[in-house]
Amino acid sequence: MSFARTLTTAVVVSLAVGTAAGYAASTVTVGQKGKRFSETEVVINVGDRVDFLNDDKVKHNIQIKGPGMKFNGRMQAPGKMISVSFDKAGKFKARCGLHPKMKMTVKVNG
Numbered sequence: 001m002s003f004a005r006t007l008t009t010a011v012v013v014s015l016a017v018g019t020a021a022g023y024a025a026s027t028v029t030v031g032q033k034g035k036r037f038s039e040t041e042v043v044i045n046v047g048d049r050v051d052f053l054n055d056d057k058v059k060h061n062i063q064i065k066g067p068g069m070k071f072n073g074r075m076q077a078p079g080k081m082i083s084v085s086f087d088k089a090g091k092f093k094a095r096c097g098l099h100p101k102m103k104m105t106v107k108v109n110g
């Protein structure tokens, strides 16, 4: 499964980089091919990052709402990446402002 492979890769990279605090934040990559997020839900920890890659042929507009966050990624052209860090625990809803059927959840554990 591509998600498991992506997650493993992200963890390995993060461990190599590390952080000043000693906690190795990890990164999960979510694609948007065919006007669909590649995951319906990702589960991460506070301080982790989600890289939203537009691997589609059309533009997208990521919008995220949740505890302490109201994010609008604006127009995202094909090939571009938008990185979002999650610094609060809770359930976040991500969607595309251009394609209403594109929805997913980011669950952030504290």
Ligand SMILES: [Cu+2]
Pocket: 035, 059, 060, 061, 096, 097, 098, 099, 102
């Ligand atoms: Cu879209």
